[in-house]
Amino acid sequence: MPYSVAVAGASGYAGGEALRLLSAHPELEVRTVTAHSNVGQRMLDVHPHLRSLAHLDFVETMPEALAGHDVVVLALPHGASGALAASLPEDVVVLDLGADHRLTDERDWARFYGGEWHGSWAYGLPELLHRGSGRQRDALAGARRIAVPGCNVTAVSLALAPGIRAGVIESGDLTAALAVGPSGAGRSLKTELLASELLGSASPYAVGGVHRHIPEILQNLRAAGAEQPTISFTPVLVPMSRGILATVTARLVPGTAESTVRDAWVDAYAAEPFVHVLPEGRFPKTADVVGANTALLGLAVDADAGRVVVVAAIDNLVKGTAGAAVQSLNLALGLPETLGLIVDGVAP
Known part of the structure; x- marks a missing residue:
């Protein structure tokens, strides 16, 4: 039944x-x-x-x-x-x-x-790393009230949490610039979301630390081990119906080897069915995740700037919203976490 x-x-x-x-x-x-x-x-x-x-x-x-x-x-x-x-x-x-x-x-x-x-409520991002060890999925087993994360929050949190927990990046002076599709703003009629306003243009919004997802991101980073995280967060509407491409940077802890940096992300998500770290030199596109409950991460070390750069791509309506809900629901009901969800996107 x-x-x-x-x-x-x-x-x-x-x-x-x-x-x-x-x-x-x-x-x-x-x-x-x-x-x-x-x-x-x-x-x-x-x-x-x-x-x-x-x-x-x-x-x-x-x-x-x-x-x-x-x-x-x-x-x-x-x-x-x-x-x-x-x-x-x-x-x-x-x-x-x-x-x-x-x-x-x-x-x-x-x-x-x-x-x-x-x-x-219990927070619905199963892959979110916790300080020391453990992940958020442990809090979702048997839960009866679940808060599904914000879509931008999912991309940025997944991009930064491994470096925070491993101690290879500093939690101050974090930056996140996101290209986002307008479906994340809902279906109601708004002038700035009309095709005539969006097509052929890129439009920043909620600039200067006022976006509502900022406290949620910082909350997640503290859960991963950050003491006093700060982030400069700038979203930009672009003419694609769905998707988020988040370019996130952080200062490296001085003396950290480049190989150690990549290992932190690879090890963190090696067993995760829906979060994949791409091979060195490869970076995701939003087209790679359309329709899929998948987060793809590309990673590079900018040695001259002393920073790590993580590029994350998700479908804001799937991994960023409805897919996260179903994934969390599976855990709450004691079903296989991946049931009813796919990792394959739609192309072209």
């Missing part, structure tokens, strides 16, 4: 990607989809690519619609998940694709988001 699943906010990009992965999962059955402005519409009116779910119609996002399911996925705007989640029974597995339960410090929430803080 498959686990029954409801997806709230299923009409958006994150909700739609969650539906795509959940519908192909052999142990899950999507039975309810909710929305706001799309209530009453058929699934195929909103997501014509999801043919296997053609029998579903969107209903209003109410606790009554979500009740009675084994799993509830919340793909809602920031600030909308907390109250709804509080109305669900404790034995239901709830996954929040928004930010409401990611941060462990209420002060960070007040500064970067504002409004009521609803506390932190």
